[in-house]
Amino acid sequence: MKVLKLIIIFIFFLPLSTLNAEEFDKRNKITKNLRCLICQGQSVYDSDSEFANSLKIVVDKKLEEGLSEDQIYQYFKSKYGEWILYDPGLNKNTYILWLLPILIFLIGGAIIYKSFIVKK
Amino acid sequence: MKNKILPFPVIIIFGIIFFIFYKGLEDSKIYTPDVNTKKEIPVFNTKEFFSEKNVKSSSIFDLDKIYLLNIWSSWCIPCRQEHSFLLNLNSHNKLNVIGMNYKDNKKNAENFLKELGNPYKEIFIDFDGTISIEWGAYGVPETFLIYNNQIIKKYIGPLNQQLVDEIKLLIK
Numbered sequence: 414m415k416v417l418k419l420i421i422i423f424i425f426f427l428p429l430s431t432l433n434a435e436e437f438d439k440r441n442k443i444t445k446n447l448r449c450l451i452c453q454g455q456s457v458y459d460s461d462s463e464f465a466n467s468l469k470i471v472v473d474k475k476l477e478e479g480l481s482e483d484q485i486y487q488y489f490k491s492k493y494g495e496w497i498l499y500d501p502g503l504n505k506n507t508y509i510l511w512l513l514p515i516l517i518f519l520i521g522g523a524i525i526y527k528s529f530i531v532k533k
Numbered sequence: 534m535k536n537k538i539l540p541f542p543v544i545i546i547f548g549i550i551f552f553i554f555y556k557g558l559e560d561s562k563i564y565t566p567d568v569n570t571k572k573e574i575p576v577f578n579t580k581e582f583f584s585e586k587n588v589k590s591s592s593i594f595d596l597d598k599i600y601l602l603n604i605w606s607s608w609c610i611p612c613r614q615e616h617s618f619l620l621n622l623n624s625h626n627k628l629n630v631i632g633m634n635y636k637d638n639k640k641n642a643e644n645f646l647k648e649l650g651n652p653y654k655e656i657f658i659d660f661d662g663t664i665s666i667e668w669g670a671y672g673v674p675e676t677f678l679i680y681n682n683q684i685i686k687k688y689i690g691p692l693n694q695q696l697v698d699e700i701k702l703l704i705k
Contacts, residue, residue, distance in 0.1 A: 450671045471663050
């Protein structure tokens with residue numbers, strides 16, 4: 414009987430704890446991607462300022478409401494603008510940022526190809 | 534031949550990289566909020582400051598009226614400086630000054646109002662700072678000018694005489 418009880422308790426708590434852990438991971442991931450606006454070079458996750466603490470509560474609330482990660486980012490973007498996100502999207506202000514590495518890679522590749530492979 | 538061609542693209546690439554980093558130096562790394570775009574005011578539930586009754590945001594803000602929402606706290610020093618300007622603005626009959634008490638202890642907040650006067654027609658509480666985030670605020674004090682449920686203008690930091698004149702001009 415005792416064993417049965419333990420098993421029931423175990424089964425009852427198992428999905429609960431894994432769910433919480435998942436939510437916790439998600440929350441950490443999201444807050445790491447949000448910039449703490451009043452701190453210098455810190456994410457919301459790292460900061461313990463008043464603003465960051467409130468933001469963490471809001472992220473928790475939004476997760477509880479069932480919003481996805483992207484929806485939460487969109488929500489904060491609409492409130493504070495692109496600056497709050499650490500991962501900037503591709504737009505007219507950031508296209509150099511996104512395309513430059515590819516461009517440098519291609520030019521570099523072309524130089525190597527020309528100077529070493531063609532020469533041989 | 535090889536020595537003449539190779540340095541040329543290398544110089545160009547370094548030139549581009551230098552240019553981008555140089556431009557990057559000029560960019561502000563401090564958050565500069567967008568203060569001029571009109572936004573709908575958020576919908577939220579909160580508590581009234583004195584009675585601690587639950588209130589809805591829709592019952593605080595009516596259409597066709599001009600509101601000035603001020604986020605304040607008793608622990609915030611610049612709030613003390615701007616308080617006289619809020620009292621001044623409250624005497625304006627077109628303008629309804631609303632207070633949002635940000636992360637405060639009720640006793641301290643009440644003493645603050647007793648000491649300096651109460652410029653607010655209504656006050657509601659933002660106990661954990663989440664309502665401020667709904668408003669897109671990131672500190673105290675912050676002031677919003679609202680008309681027809683839209684944020685017309687946002688002022689970050691304490692108000693001063695120049696801003697008070699500007700607000701008076703805007704609501705005319």
